[in-house]
Amino acid sequence: MNLKSGYPFSIIKNGIPYNFPKLDHDIETDVVILGSGITGALVRYHLVKAGINCVTIDARTIGFGSTSASTSLLQYEIDLPLYKLTEMIGKKKAERSYQLCDKAINDLAAIAKELNIEDFEAKNSLYYAAYKKDVVWLKKEFKARKEAGFKVDYLNVAEVKKQYGIDCYGAILSHHGALTNAYMFTHNLLQYKAAEASYAIYDRSPVKDIKHKKDGVVLTTESDYTIKANKLIYATGYEVVNYIDEPIVDLLSTYAVVSEQYNERNFWKDEVLIWNTADPYLYIRTTADNRVLIGGRDEEFSDPAKRNKLLKKKTKQLTADANKLFPDLNFIPEFSWAGTFGSTKDGLPYIGSYSKKPNSYFALGFGGNGITFSLIAAQIIRDLIQDKENKDATLFAFER
Known part of the structure; x- marks a missing residue:
């Protein structure tokens, strides 16, 4: 699938900072990660940190899919307002979903610090009412966030105009967010132990066939090389429609x-993040x-x-x-x-196993803040592979 048009600024600015080989031999490994955008890179990082042998493979040059087109805003807010999500799935689950995204920003900041990723900066976020009719529910949203423990302020018309020069009908100022460069973040993540054979990375190696078996999976590339693994992680993003026969997105x-x-x-x-x-x-x-x-x-x-x-x-x-x-x-x-x-129907990602694809996990960070969802997916899948309990897995399961 062609995922982008035009000239994403991240590629123009950064070019191709690191090179990776095509797959030119057969491989056996514990886990294979299909996709090496920001999601696959975060999954790989967490598996490598846990000492799990894994191979990463991508059909494109690294980062040239949706990751290169990302505008790289990091926010805890999902596309569905908290008060609406509460109406759909209940207060406890809705608040936990938002809180996990909030934590994900801190976890991404910690990774950026560890790997000396320079293009990462904490920012506040301003969410303003584009129309007068939105004020009623925006105030409801402000109340929901306050009750969930988020540090937010409500600014009236005059306050937004005075502080930010924006003509609108009111706004929520959130005191937690960040900016990054998803393309370079991905490349820096993939450099973590990239030289070790146990954690090899291959790009420009399209997979033409995947066989799910009782004891594992076998992937075959267009050049007829195979990867045999115990588990497969689909980190294919929006191309997942090629693998799942249900209308989930x-x-x-x-x-x-x-x-x-x-x-x-x-x-x-x-220079707050601004959206409406x-x-x-x-x-x-x-x-x-x-x-x-x-x-x-x-x-x-x-x-x-x-x-x-x-x-x-x-x-x-x-x-x-x-x-x-x-x-x-x-x-x-x-x-x-x-x-x-x-x-998605509830603004949440799909993470975890899918009954029709045995011995696999999906890391599908759909939505406007897909990077934070990808971080959450990486942590959940790492735990599932290690047979550790993760109480948050059910929030994003296919069966929810």
Whole structure:
């Protein structure tokens, strides 16, 4: 599946920082990880830290799927507001889902520190009401977050305007979030013990056949090499529709534009992450090299050609959105792209075993904050492989 269009800024800026070989021989291992984007990289890191022999394989050059198109906002908020999720699955489960995402930001920060990943920065997050009608439920959402223990403030119209210069109908200011570079984070993760044969990584090696057996799995590549393993972890992201015959996810295309580089950093207060209550929602952030990135204007995904055709129009719309939000910004677009992402019925990912695919686990971090979901998936799957109890696994199970 073609997962992106245009020129993702992460590839333009960073190129291909590390090279990996194609698979050119047969392999036997304990675990094989299918997919080496941010999800597969986080899964591999946690398995390697646990001393579990694993091989990672990808059809593309490392990071060239959805990971390269990620805008890399790290937030504990999922696409479904907490109060709505509470109505769907109950207060305890909903709060725990949000709290796990909150913890995931801290865990990602710890990994970034351990691996000396420079492009990681803590940020507050501003969630503003795009329409007057949204104020009622935004206040309900604020109350739900306060009750769940999150550090949040509610800002009225005047306060948002005074502090951030934004014309809106009110906002929630969350005091926990972060920015990173998912593409480089992935590459840095994959460098962890990359030279050891027990944790080998192969890219540009498409898998054409997977056989699930009672005693393990066998993967065959297009070059007819095989990987035999006790367990298989699907970290294929939105291409999972090729492996699961149930409608668990709706595929969408989201668009992003990054500005020309500014001579001086003169952006909004604290350069908070900003997003709104519109559907689809708009989001805007700064970059480490004095740029502004804006994204949104989502469309249902039907085929890459349609997505590509819309890119020019979406670039103009998002540029206008940025300049309307901040009239003095003078946002001038330089690079734009589109990426595929998925949404689920409850805004939560699918993590764990799937009855129709024995000896396998799925790490499917669907949603707007897929990176935090991927971290959660890595920890849950590590525990399941080690036959350790993980009380949070049922939250994201296929059977939920």
